[in-house]
Amino acid sequence: MITVSHARKAFGEFRALDDVSLDIPEGSLTALLGPSGSGKSTLLRAIAGLDDLDSGVVMIGGADVTRVVPQKRGIGFVFQHYAAFKHMTVRDNIAFGLSIRHRPKAEIQRRVDELLQVVGLEVFQNRYPAQLSGGQRQRMALARALAVDPKVLLLDEPFGALDAKVRADLRAWLRRLHDEVHVTTVLVTHDQEEALDVADRIALLHQGRIEQVGSPDDLYDRPANGFVMSFLGSVSRLGDQLVRPHDIVLQRSTGADRDGVRATVTRIVRLGFEVRVELRDDAGGEFTAQLTRGDVDALSLREGDAVLARTVRPSPVADTPPADAPAPELGAELVDEVRVAVAH
């Protein structure tokens, strides 16, 4: 269990953490998600003791560690760029934490063998980090952090420097590892898909504050505000409501229209099973609906058609977001779609 209370940290004028309080339950895999500059890395480094807080308290396992050096916090930390000890072999890298604790040789050997197997690097144990791929280096870094049996495992954008395929593999692997080891894990990421995929809890940060904490479903289905909703997944503005594009249904527009938004189809993009329909409402607002191929075919929808759009689910966000609601920085193909739609 990690508890952060009223954490504040400023770099000059910039408030990296602005009164952040957060509980991270024992055994969970929590993602600190947010755009760059949201304070998520600062929060993680404060938990690790690598950065000091201006004020606030950090507790790990019930003990106040705010003034405790990183060495004594019982943490494992994994850096985005691996921080591999370049002059040591994979084996020596993993053994480092045990070796400086002067554990018996036999015990070190046994533990390192075990971890090499867990991360699948047995064959590479005598190589130097420079002879490994990025994914292998990061697995080595994970094994190194796990070797000292940390109470909490802290990962700072661990997959950020890897290419998409390796990232997806490692993500799945981390999830399985966590299911086996059960060490409380905190993962910093700017990638909403990564957070939804791997974490059982997400804390969404924005401008040094926590916008919402909850399960991935909580944040996706019951976002606390427009920022949360637009950061996790794509959004469309239907009339004065923010809704998910896949919650929009279209009907052929008939004269005596009931409730719904009248719109014109501007473009139909077939993405295999999924079809993206771009529309413009009568007020000139552009939005996107996500339909299945079957729906579109049943309506025999064509560009230029007049339709009636409504949502099958009321907007989860009570207040409409400010017009300048910040878009997610990356992981934002979906938002880009909205932008593309506007551009058309």
Place this chain on the structure above:
Amino acid sequence: MRLSTGARLTARTVVLVYLGVLVALPVAVILWRSFGEGIGAFVASITTPAAISAFNLSLLIVAIVVPVNVVFGITVALALVRGRFPGRAALQAVVDLPFAVSPIVVGVALILLWGVGGWFGGVEALGFRVIFGLPGMVLATIFVTMPFVVREVEPVLHEIGEEQEQAAATLGASGWQTFWRITLPAIRWGLTYGIVLTVARSLGEFGAVIMVSSGFPGVSQTLTLLVHGRYLDDHNTFGAYSAATLLMGMAIVALALMTLLDRKRSTR
């Protein structure tokens, strides 16, 4: 850029002649003069008591200067790269000062400071002779070689960054453990390079040392002072050439060592 054959040949000739006249020719002349009277005469000339004493004194100075510069150099480099303190820019400038100041000025300054009537001249009354003694020569050599280790280690520290050290800290390593196991191995090539430069310059230093040495053959002559003394005072040109060859031989050993280490570094 592509050069015509004529231009290429001209460029090559210019470079070869330039290097030949400025470097190869003087070296060859000294070697020729040293060994002109046979290897026996050369050996005899560099094994006189004065020559052996000079050789030992030069090595003694190197043996004192190198550890001092290593400790100081690493400390200053760490402070410059990792430190956040006022006056860092000033420290940067001070480190380069020995490069800018003529060695002879260093010698004069040391006399003003430590000589009779100098600010710290009082130590001489306590029986501790700085000027015209070994401490003076060591101080002069430390001054002129001070920047080498700092300037070689500093860029390496920049390059490796702080993440490895932070990772070591999160794994439980104390500051000392991190330094010995992570930082030092990471900077070892830069440090080696700095040491080799320090050794070469310590052996070769003349201007600062001649000011603060009493220059007695067999007592307070380093190899460079021996070359100078034999040539100017004793009119023993052959002896000067032999001593110069010995000095050059030591420098070549240092250079070869550096090249060897460089090659080893690039295979990593």
